[in-house]
Structures are given as structure tokens and as C-alpha cells.
Amino acid sequence: MYAFDIERPSSVSEAVEALKNEEAQALSGGQTLIPTLKQRLAAPEKLISLTGISDMKGICEGAGGSVCIGGATTHGEVAEGASAYPALAELASHIGDPAVRNRGTIGGSLANNDPSACYPAAALGSGALIVTNTREIAADDYFEGMFSTALDEGEIITEVRFPVPECANYQKFVQPASRFALVAVFVAKYADGVRVAVTGASEDGVFRWTDAEQALNADFSVDALENLKCSEEGMIEDMHGSAAYRAHLVKVMTKRSVGAC
Amino acid sequence: MTKVSMSVNGRAVSGETEGRTLLSQFLREELNLTGTHIGCDTSQCGACVVHVDGKAVKSCTMFAAEAEGADVMTIEGMANTDGSLGMIQQAFQDHHGLQCGFCTPGMVMSAADLLKNNPKPTETEVRAYLEGNICRCTGYHNIVKAIMAASGQDVTIAAE
Numbered sequence: 001m002y003a004f005d006i007e008r009p010s011s012v013s014e015a016v017e018a019l020k021n022e023e024a025q026a027l028s029g030g031q032t033l034i035p036t037l038k039q040r041l042a043a044p045e046k047l048i049s050l051t052g053i054s055d056m057k058g059i060c061e062g063a064g065g066s067v068c069i070g071g072a073t074t075h076g077e078v079a080e081g082a083s084a085y086p087a088l089a090e091l092a093s094h095i096g097d098p099a100v101r102n103r104g105t106i107g108g109s110l111a112n113n114d115p116s117a118c119y120p121a122a123a124l125g126s127g128a129l130i131v132t133n134t135r136e137i138a139a140d141d142y143f144e145g146m147f148s149t150a151l152d153e154g155e156i157i158t159e160v161r162f163p164v165p166e167c168a169n170y171q172k173f174v175q176p177a178s179r180f181a182l183v184a185v186f187v188a189k190y191a192d193g194v195r196v197a198v199t200g201a202s203e204d205g206v207f208r209w210t211d212a213e214q215a216l217n218a219d220f221s222v223d224a225l226e227n228l229k230c231s232e233e234g235m236i237e238d239m240h241g242s243a244a245y246r247a248h249l250v251k252v253m254t255k256r257s258v259g260a261c
Numbered sequence: 262m263t264k265v266s267m268s269v270n271g272r273a274v275s276g277e278t279e280g281r282t283l284l285s286q287f288l289r290e291e292l293n294l295t296g297t298h299i300g301c302d303t304s305q306c307g308a309c310v311v312h313v314d315g316k317a318v319k320s321c322t323m324f325a326a327e328a329e330g331a332d333v334m335t336i337e338g339m340a341n342t343d344g345s346l347g348m349i350q351q352a353f354q355d356h357h358g359l360q361c362g363f364c365t366p367g368m369v370m371s372a373a374d375l376l377k378n379n380p381k382p383t384e385t386e387v388r389a390y391l392e393g394n395i396c397r398c399t400g401y402h403n404i405v406k407a408i409m410a411a412s413g414q415d416v417t418i419a420a421e
Binding site for chain 2: 006031098
């Protein structure tokens with residue numbers, strides 16, 4: 001690693017102030033950023049650790065049947081504490097491994113927007129609200145492609161608000177070495193419609209499979225998906241799977257999600 | 262350099278660190294607690310697992326500065342006060358839960374974390390909990406046996 005300094009502010013406003021330094025970068029659980037630093041793929045002069053900010057930790061049940069999760073809440077805490085949204089708790093309980101889940105955070109995962117990460121699928125699939133120190137961003141406007149988001153420089157995710165659906169399910173086809181999703185699908189059924197979010201598959205990162213949403217809005221059943229085909233255009237193609245294989249998996253995992261919902 | 266202070270195995274310690282000093286490095290190089298092993302240094306293998314404020318973490322993927330004020334427990338803290346092996350360590354010895362032993366500190370720390378939250382895990386739960394701990398010698402069976410024994414359960418396990 002290149003050398004850098006670490007600051008550990010105890011409030012959001014202190015962190016925002018510290019991040020005004022152009023050479024500073026936010027550090028949450030570090031389960032992606034620290035390996036990246038070790039490979040010298042990033043060289044910030046200063047890291048601003050967000051894990052000492054108690055206001056950004058914890059889970060609460062908000063108005064109108066929603067679950068709010070502080071940006072610095074770990075995957076392990078969500079797995080244990082988000083019982084009001086079981087599919088979300090279940091998703092969190094299968095990210096990485098137990099020790100990684102005790103450090104990695106929801107805000108860090110969403111800010112990084114890894115194209116194979118789990119949380120982007122939950123946020124987009126639930127139509128969650130990404131709350132930052134300056135504004136609220138709808139999930140539909142937040143994800144802007146692989147490792148790219150609507151966040152501005154120095155903007156911090158302080159909370160994520162999930163509306164709780166009538167039913168939801170997440171199915172992950174695991175890449176066996178990395179444990180990331182080779183393809184995973186989050187299906188959530190709300191009173192005003194079904195949302196289907198896919199991670200791991202597309203070169204543009206997480207996306208909504210709108211054909212499946214339309215079919216499921218008309219008939220929420222596995223059979224409703226039978227005649228659909230997910231396009232392989234823009235799918236990731238690598239040593240772990242071809243674009244056609246990933247497109248095929250999108251349908252398989254969507255059917256499993258609906259079947260388990 | 263910044264001064265960090267924490268409690269390690271019940272003892273108050275402090276030392277000078279750089280921002281980039283990893284917790285694993287601080288434990289091994291500043292405190293000479295070399296029981297915490299660095300296997301892969303890429304967050305995969307789990308040989309460096311320690312407990313920070315009661316939770317298992319990979320000490321190679323956390324900065325020492327982030328453990329300021331924390332309660333850290335390492336493999337050196339797992340022995341009984343008279344120096345004899347702790348219950349989980351003893352079970353690893355009794356059931357030959359190690360061959361080269363390099364992964365063992367992390368295995369024991371992960372096992373302790375599991376048993377604290379789930380005192381009577383099933384074999385499937387033990388195997389799932391060890392997802393982030395890699396052993397290249399044993400094939401895991403004897404490790405699972407040792408953890409089942411440490412939880413006071415039958416050690417007859419089904420091979421997967």
C-alpha cells in the first residue's frame with residue numbers, strides 16, 4: 001500500500017468536512033477498498049473512516065412499512081436485525097463470509113456498486129431510497145453503470161430506506177471462488193407492481209428486467225416467465241461464463257425467486 | 262505516525278502506527294503476537310481472524326487505527342489462565358483438527374465466534390460458518406469434528 005493518513009470522525013458533519021479535501025476518500029468497512037489499496041489500485045492521501053459515526057449505524061422501522069438501515073451498518077447486523085424485511089436479511093446473511101459480514105457495510109457496498117454485489121440488487125429490486133448527507137436519491141436514479149453511481153465527490157450514504165414488499169426473494173448463483181454472484185436476481189412484489197433486479201450479469205451493473213416485471217404484473221407465477229428470453233446483449237463474458245450462459249441464468253434465477261416468493 | 266491504544270487479550274496496549282498499518286501487522290510486529298497468521302493477505306483465507314469487540318474479523322482487512330479503543334482477542338487469549346489449552350484448542354488437538362497448523366488460529370477464532378452465538382450448531386452450520394477459513398491440509402472433516410466436540414455434541418459426522 002502507498003502511505004496515507006486515517007481520520008476517524010465521530011459525526012457525519014465532521015466526515016463531510018474532512019472529505020472536502022480533494023485527496024481524501026471515504027472508508028467504510030474496507031472489505032473492498034483495503035484489498036484495492038493493497039494492490040496499489042488506489043492511492044488516496046487520506047482515508048476518512050466512517051465506522052466511528054454512531055448516527056450511521058443501526059436499523060429502524062420507518063413510517064408506512066419501511067425499514068431504514070444506517071449507511072455504516074454491517075451485513076451481519078442487517079442479517080440479524082432486519083427481521084421486518086426477511087428477504088433483505090437473508091440476502092445480507094449470504095454476502096462474503098462471517099468475518100467479512102462483520103466489517104462490510106451497506107453504504108460501502110452501494111457506493112462501490114460492484115457489478116456482482118448483492119446489495120445493489122436489493123436496493124434496485126425494492127425501489128429503495130438512498131439517503132445521503134445532502135439529498136435522497138431513488139434507486140432507479142442512483143445506479144449509473146459498473147462501479148458508477150449518482151453520488152457526488154464527498155457525498156456520504158447515511159441511510160438506505162427499503163419499502164417492505166408483500167413478498168420478496170433473492171436467488172444467487174455463486175461464483176465458487178469469489179463467492180460473488182455470477183448471476184443473482186431479486187424479485188419483490190409490491191401492491192403497485194413487481195420489481196425484478198439482476199446483478200452479476202450485465203456490463204452496465206445492476207439492472208431491472210422489465211420484460212419479466214410486465215409478465216409478472218399480469219400473472220405472478222413461474223409459468224408467466226416461461227416464454228420470455230433475457231437478451232444476451234451487454235452481458236458480461238469471461239472465463240466463468242459466456243454472455244449466453246449469463247442471460248440463461250437470469251431467467252433460471254428469476255424463476256427460482258418467483259417460485260420461492 | 263499516530264498513536265493507537267486498544268485492549269488486546271485483556272491487556273491495555275498502545276503503539277505507533279502508520280495509517281496503512283493493518284491490525285494483523287500491529288498485532289504481529291508491534292505486539293509480537295505472532296499467533297495471528299497472514300495466509301493470503303487478500304481477505305480470502307481467514308488465518309488472520311481475531312475478535313474485535315466480540316466479533317470475528319479478518320485482521321488483515323482492517324487498519325490498526327480503526328481498532329482504537331477496541332477490545333481485541335487473539336489466539337493467544339484463547340488458552341486457560343494457567344496456560345493449558347482452551348476447550349476449543351483442546352478439541353482440535355484431540356480430534357487431529359490440524360496438520361500443518363497454519364490455518365488453525367483463524368479456525369479456532371471463527372469456531373469461538375460461532376459457538377458464542379450458536380452453542381449447539383449442526384454440522385451444516387459449522388461448515389457454512391467456516392466458509393471464510395481455508396485449510397489446505399485436512400479436508401475439513403477433523404476440523405468440523407473438533408468444533409462439534411467442543412460444543413459437547415456427537416462427533417460422528419457425515420462426509421460431504
